[in-house]
Amino acid sequence: MSPEDLRDWLRLLSCVSRGAARRLLARHGDPGAALAAGRAGWGPAVSAEEAERLRSQPTELDRLVGRTQEWLSGGERRSILLLGDADYPAPLLHTADPPLMLYLDGRRELLGQRCVAVVGSRRPSLQGDENARHFAAGLGEAGFCVVSGLAQGIDGAAHEAALYTRGGTIAVLGTGPDQVYPLGHAELSRHIARRGLLVSEYFVGTPPMAPNFPQRNRIIAGLSEGCLVVEAALKSGSLITARQASEAGREVFAVPGPIHSPQSKGCHHLLKQGACLVQDLDDLLAELPAHGSPRQAAVDPASEPEAEAAPEPSPAQDEHPLLRAIGRDTVSLEQLSQRSGWPQDELNATLLDLELDGLVARLPGALFQRRRRA
Incomplete structure (x- = not known):
């Protein structure tokens, strides 16, 4: 992407909503043409407020462009993925609201893997944590890429368990690609950037903001052909992800738990709604669509060498x-x-x-x- 194209993309997405940007791109083809079209060319695709913002360049645009260029130059595997790119993941493309621009840090090729989301409570029980690790490791060893949201609890456990498997892991952020939330996952984030993939649709420099996390959940659901909820309360972001997965036509799985545990009530609610009950890994693998087979992403020589060179244990x-x-x-x-x-x-x-x-x-x-x- 040229500096001029980057500037046009950032200006467009700074001024209008995702829906308006999508309508303008459908009408004009690219951000440069959309910006040059003027009020007559924008028509009803944008609101009056959005049209005014498009006419006057955002005061923060220069700073945003500079931050983005600095972030891109800070790592050889940092890149931007646009909706029209050839390697844009098909499962995400075929959702109701695919992101127009994604910031990537890590193994971009993981977007071509078969993916399964593993999500759940930020405050899991010991059993819930163990379950998340068990299923994430098993999915990764079976060749599926495990997708989650880098949150505390189940998300972090799933990333850690899948990170060194052949399937790998993708973390979808609710912040800009240069931010880490929670701060306690700073080290995990660095390891995922080296061994897996960090994904964000938010501008560089975007701090944690509550409305962004439910929005990012649609990307977790959209990348995945199935969503496993390990533990969740009745009102939780995990159930939002499960609902978005269901609306996208994806399989929803839930792990049952003690009937009096608040952390099990969300999973039991999903089971009542028709989610697939999962007690072991075979339950999960048997329900995933049979088309194709999990593909192992190409070995990246820049990745840490730990797991690839490990010898197989002898029987003794x-x-x-x-x-x-x-x-x-x-x-x-x-x-x-x-x-x-x-x-x-x-x-x-x-x-x-x-x-x-x-x-x-x-x-x-x-x-x-x-x-x-x-």
Whole structure:
């Protein structure tokens, strides 16, 4: 994209709503032509207020263009995806409100993968956290890219569990691509930019704002051919994502839980509405559309080498009790201590040995996962 085209896109999207921008682009073909059309050419596609903004250049436009160019130059895998680009993901294109412009940081090719959304509570139970990691890791090992929203709780657990699988993970942000929210996921965000993909439709510099998060959920749903809700209250963003997935004709899955738990009520509501009940990974995989097969994205030589070069454990090594305790999950030290019955100081020493042997990977957030050959 030329600097002039970037400026035109940013000016158009700064002045009008997504719907108005879509109508202008349909009429005139590109932002430059739309901006040059004038009031007579805009017609009823824009409101009077939008027309006035289009006539007068936004005062912040120069600063926005500068911030965007600086962000793009800050990483070799940063790019902008436009609605008309050849690699715009078809599932998202065929939704009611596909984004006109997306900022990408990471492995752009992951947009061509078969994707499944994994979403849920920001304050999950221990079981909910373990379930999210189990299903996300299983989906990733099966070749599906796991999509979520980088929020605390289920979202973060799903990203961490899928990050080192062959399917990978996509985080859809509710902020600008240069912002991290929550701040506690700064390290996870950096790892996703290196191993997975960060996606945002918001201008560079956009801080966290409450209305943006429900809006970004339509992108999570739109990229995915199915949406798994692990834990959710009755009033939660996860149910918004599930509704948007259903409206887009995608499968909705829900994990049941204790009947008196507030964190299970959202999932039980979805099950009453016809969502697919999921108790294990096979339930999930059996319900996904059978067309095609999960495709492994091309290996990116710029990615961190940790998981790709890991040797497959030999049968003797596989007998190690800690490997059996980790299983296919991504686990914390506390969870592994509960599963194995080992004290944490002994766990730390043994985990270090397993890391040096190439059998265990230490992930962001002091988490551990078995290493497998993709």
